[in-house]
Amino acid sequence: MDIRQGTTRMGKVLVVTSGKGGVGKTTSTAALGAALAQNGQKVAVVDFDVGLRNLDLIMGAERRVVFDLINVVQGDAKLAQALIRDKRIDTLFLLPASQTRDKDSLTEEGVAKVIGELREQFDWVICDSPAGIERGAQLAMRHADVAVVVTNPEVSSVRDSDRIVGVLDSKTVRAEKGEVVEKHLLLTRYDGSRAERGEMLKVEDVLDILSIPLLGVVPESREVLRASNLGTPVTLGSPGSAPAQAYEEAARRLRGETVTTNTGRGFLGKLFGRRAA
Numbered sequence: 305m306d307i308r309q310g311t312t313r314m315g316k317v318l319v320v321t322s323g324k325g326g327v328g329k330t331t332s333t334a335a336l337g338a339a340l341a342q343n344g345q346k347v348a349v350v351d352f353d354v355g356l357r358n359l360d361l362i363m364g365a366e367r368r369v370v371f372d373l374i375n376v377v378q379g380d381a382k383l384a385q386a387l388i389r390d391k392r393i394d395t396l397f398l399l400p401a402s403q404t405r406d407k408d409s410l411t412e413e414g415v416a417k418v419i420g421e422l423r424e425q426f427d428w429v430i431c432d433s434p435a436g437i438e439r440g441a442q443l444a445m446r447h448a449d450v451a452v453v454v455t456n457p458e459v460s461s462v463r464d465s466d467r468i469v470g471v472l473d474s475k476t477v478r479a480e481k482g483e484v485v486e487k488h489l490l491l492t493r494y495d496g497s498r499a500e501r502g503e504m505l506k507v508e509d510v511l512d513i514l515s516i517p518l519l520g521v522v523p524e525s526r527e528v529l530r531a532s533n534l535g536t537p538v539t540l541g542s543p544g545s546a547p548a549q550a551y552e553e554a555a556r557r558l559r560g561e562t563v564t565t566n567t568g569r570g571f572l573g574k575l576f577g578r579r580a581a
């Protein structure tokens with residue numbers, strides 16, 4: 305399956321996490337995965353949200369699911385049998401979650417093996433985490449090199465993000481080896497006028513509380529819902545829309561580019577350069 309036969313990649317493992325549910329993790333996994341793949345990176349998005357299985361819907365692949373992560377973890381299917389290649393971008397793949405099976409069938413050993421294999425075949429392995437800070441979320445972040453902490457501009461979401469940062473710093477393989485997981489803040493569902501009216505936190509308020517650097521600010525937008533109802537990541541379904549642009553810029557920052565932003569021109573742009581406290 306590797307197009308560069310005979311070579312082994314050492315891809316990056318990225319977890320999209322938050323603590324709180326419903327903040328935009330799955331939306332962000334699909335959009336960042338698609339944006340990275342549209343730029344030629346070989347990407348696997350992996351659904352760790354066993355029981356809910358949302359990522360395949362947003363990726364428009366729900367009818368193509370045959371085998372899933374648990375099948376591969378348990379050795380009932382090979383990785384190549386379970387990976388679904390995107391019909392629009394041929395460097396984008398999905399490893400779906402199981403809808404029916406018990407979460408406990410995801411063993412730590414099994415996950416380590418699957419992530420190890422994925423790392424060899426892909427540039428990016430993007431793990432969509434379930435909500436919470438318990439076992440399922442810890443398995444999703446276990447092997448992460450990079451974490452995107454998805455946060456909404458409200459106090460409860462920021463508080464949960466703060467807790468997840470603590471878990472990233474203690475329960476991951478990197479933390480146990482005395483290394484750090486690179487952390488990025490992705491502020492989603494942001495509504496500038498509501499923030500101005502004091503109905504939501506402002507970007508700088510969130511940055512003051514969470515001491516991790518800003519990867520992007522994704523505005524609240526109907527385009528997101530429209531795209532996911534059509535089974536397309538928003539960067540593909542509504543290219544050029546404000547949320548798509550924010551995700552594209554975030555993907556470029558993940559690749560290490562310094563992006564002078566459209567969405568963050570002027571005052572917002574300065575916040576990107578700000579160093580973590």
Ligand SMILES: Nc1ncnc2c1ncn2[C@@H]1O[C@H](COP(=O)(O)OP(=O)(O)O)[C@@H](O)[C@H]1O
Pocket residue numbers: 322324325326327328329330331332358492493494522523524525526528529532547
């Ligand atoms: N930027 C946005 N603008 C509007 N709605 C959004 C945005 N991001 C996410 N949503 C919506 O919020 C809901 C939860 O998103 P989802 O990605 O499933 O969150 P999670 O995976 O964290 O539970 C979905 O209905 C999604 O369409």
Ligand SMILES: [Mg+2]
Pocket residue numbers: 329330331353358432433434
């Ligand atoms: Mg989700």
